[in-house]
Amino acid sequence: MANDTSRSRTDAGALVRYYFLRAGVAAAWVALAFTIARSNPVLAGALLVAYPAWDAFANARDAKANGGFRANIAQALNTxxxxxxxxxxxxxxxxxxxxxxxxxxxxxxLAGLLQLVAGVRRWRAYGAQWAMVLSGAQSALAGGFFLKSATGPVASVITVVAPYAAFGAFYFLVSAILLAVKTRRRAETA
Known part of the structure; x- marks a missing residue:
């Protein structure tokens, strides 16, 4: 039993680091989007390609670190x-x-629904995943807003997408902090 507990703490620690990394990259993306990319269409385009590409890479890395794609179907599909x-x-x-x-x-x-599935699955294993579940649900709702907005005139996609990315950064940061606190409390009581 102690071996399972220490493995769970190690896995939770890796997940905390992963969430902090995702928050940091998203925050940097948002900073670039709201500053330089606003007036630089080439950089804006590069950022718009990089955002889902980074998500693919991050999901693949996360799945690999947690048992591979077969054990993490939501992350495999998200990749x-x-x-x-x-x-x-x-x-x-x-x-x-x-x-x-x-x-x-x-x-x-799609990514929001897949994140929601991964968050619910991880909630059972680690707890402290409500922010990831909420993020997945909000992502799906934002997607609907983007689809509706795409039917009218679009001045700057980067400024429409950047707030969405900012919320993603926030949710990853909250998840990292909550999971770190929960893991620390478990370690102290073990």
Whole structure:
């Protein structure tokens, strides 16, 4: 039993570090989006491709660290969806910004639902996942907003997507802190 407890603490520690990394990268992305990329269309386009590409990489790394894709179907699907969206956004940037926003909408819905599934699964194993579950649900709702917004004129996709990314950074940060506190309390009582 002590071996399972120490393994759980190690896994929780890796998850805490992963959540902090996701929060930090998202915060940096948002900072770039709201500053330099606002007036630099090339950087804005690069950031719009990089966001789902980073999500694909992060989900793949997370799945690998937690038993592989077979043990983490939600992350495996999220990896595939995010990678496909990154490529689709790269192409859509040459066609129409409404298409880019529509792709982000569809991606936010799918990725949000997959994050919700992963959060619920991890809640059982680690607890302290309510922020991830809420983030997944809010992502799906934001996706609907993006899809609706894509039907009208779109001035700047980066400024529409950046608040969404900011909420993602916030939720990853909250999840990291909550899980770190819970893990520490478990260690102190063990």
């Amino acid at each position: 595939a969806v995010s990678a496909a969206v990154a490529l689709a956004v790269l192409v859509a940037l040459q066609i129409d910004m409404r298409l880019v926003l529509g792709l982000f909408g569809a991606w936010a819905i």
